[in-house]
Amino acid sequence: MEKRRRIIDYNLIKILSSLGCKILRDELLLKHCSFKIGGPADFFIEIPNECALLEFLKIVSGFDKYYILGKGTNVLFSDEGYRGIVVYLTEDFKKSYVFENQISCGGGMLISDLLKTTLKNNLTGLEYLAGIPGTVGGAVYGNAGTGIKNEWISTSINSIEIYKNLEKQLISKEKIRFGYRESELEDCIITKVNFSLERSIKNDSLEKICKNMQKRLKTQxxxxxxxxxxxxxxxxxxxxxxxxxxxxxxxxxxxxxxxxxxxxxxxxxxxxxxxxxxxxxxxxxxxxxxxxxxxxxxxxxxxx
Ligand SMILES: Cc1cc2nc3c(=O)[nH]c(=O)nc-3n(C[C@H](O)[C@H](O)[C@H](O)COP(=O)(O)OP(=O)(O)OC[C@H]3O[C@@H](n4cnc5c(N)ncnc54)[C@H](O)[C@@H]3O)c2cc1C
Missing domain, CATH: 3.90.78.10 (UDP-N-acetylenolpyruvoylglucosamine reductase, C-terminal domain)
Structure with a gap:
């Protein structure tokens, strides 16, 4: 039988645990994707905040293979699983802050929660995302949308915070190339996304969201x-x-x-x-x- 490379040792697990990370061994990936398919990952690590993320990156950089997962709604894991570490952003990465017509939200926030925040704050412009499951990080990575007119998530983005090569970077939207279901945000972790939206005058956002949901329920x-x-x-x-x-x-x-x-x-x-x-x-x-x-x-x- 193939011997697995146990990458993270006991001491490193202790360090990450003390920073609030949840570490699971041989975690079945079918539990973490909408397809409900996939064998075990050597490690599945939930990371709660930037401090823990940076420490994690320092520990694994150059040694271990890792994969950043959102809600797993656009992936197919192999039956053999993943020989490395699957990383999932939680807690702080699921929070959002609103200032006037700007929303700043964590890469791990669900699209449905982002839409709730827009409704609560009378902001409009993202209703077409209703019914697209997954996280903001996953949506930005794949430039999620409907393909109709300008209904791509990149349209409303102002800037993005990422971690790349152990460095935190704030990149303005103009510096990123987005395409159909793709971005050039390869090999990085999207930790925060800043959106610029419009004030909702007609208050018809909820209606638009319901219509989009109904259409999807009928066709998907x-x-x-x-x-x-x-x-x-x-x-x-x-x-x-x-x-x-x-x-x-x-x-x-x-x-x-x-x-x-x-x-x-x-x-x-x-x-x-x-x-x-x-x-x-x-x-x-x-x-x-x-x-x-x-x-x-x-x-x-x-x-x-
Ligand atoms: C029923 C259904 C309907 C759908 N409809 C649509 C649709 O209309 N339009 C559409 O565009 N998509 C659609 N999707 C696909 C999917 O929901 C979207 O692509 C979604 O944005 C993926 O988000 P996720 O968090 O699940 O990403 P995941 O599936 O977990 O990951 C997708 C990719 O994003 C990367 N990624 C995830 N998080 C981060 C991060 N924080 N930093 C860097 N990279 C990251 C992953 O590494 C992976 O390469 C649909 C899926 C389902 C199941």
Whole structure:
């Protein structure tokens, strides 16, 4: 049997614990993602504040492989899990502060909590994010949005605080390139995001949020574990429609199945493994290429 590299030793665990970190060994990753798929991570560490984060980075830098996870709504973990440390931001990283029309929030804050804060403070401009699960950090990393008009999270960002190479940096939005479901924020940890919003005059934000939620509930399989859209929409095409016209809606491998409701969603019918999903992804790519000569590119992040 392969010998695992136990990276963090007892003393380091003691240091991190004393700083408020919660450290779990051999933690099943299926518990930490919306797909409910994934084997164990060597370590799963919850980090409560910047002081602990900096200490963690000092300890692991140059030695250990780590992966920063948000709410796990856009990832597929491997069945073998992750040989390294999965990092999750909690406590201080879930807080927000409002000043006039600016919201400053932690990278670990849920999008749904950010929307509650905007409602409470009569701020508008992010209603289209309603129904997108996950954290602010994950949303900014992948420039989450609907793809309609300017409905990308990057549109309302002012600046971002990140940790990169043990250094804290505040970067203004203009200095970051955002694209369709991507940003150039690679190899960094997004700890804070500063948004500039508008004052809500009509007070119709809640109505907009409810409408967006209702639309999603009708068109997306919210009742089954999934990871959102599996593929990016190729230029000029809708990935879900291509998959549907290729006759793949409902196609099943093991316990993974192309949703009957939305062609671009794969659902876990209970007990699906990553290998099932990967087979299905390959099959979809192959059939769509064969039928429409279009190459599909995955949107979800595969982590191994
Ligand atoms: C039902 C459903 C509907 C969805 N609809 C949409 C939609 O309409 N539009 C859309 O854009 N997405 C959608 N998604 C995908 C997903 O919800 C978003 O991409 C979300 O923003 C991911 O956030 P997360 O916290 O879950 O990130 P994760 O899935 O945990 O991580 C995604 C990526 O972000 C990185 N990351 C996470 N946190 C940080 C951080 N603090 N610093 C640096 N990197 C970080 C991770 O390393 C990973 O590479 C949907 C998903 C589901 C399940």
């Amino acid at each position: 399989p919210f009742n089954m574990p999934n990871a959102g859209s599996i593929f990016k929409n190729p230029s000029g095409f809708n990935a879900g429609k291509l998959i549907e016209y290729a006759g793949l809606k409902g196609k099943r491998i093991g316990f993974a199945q192309v949703s009957e409701l939305h062609g671009n969603f794969i659902i876990n019918r209970g007990g699906a493994i990553a290998k099932d999903v990967l087979y299905l992804i390959d099959l979809i790519k192959e059939k769509v290429k064969e039928k429409f000569n279009v190459n599909l590119e995955t949107e979800i992040k595969m982590i191994r």
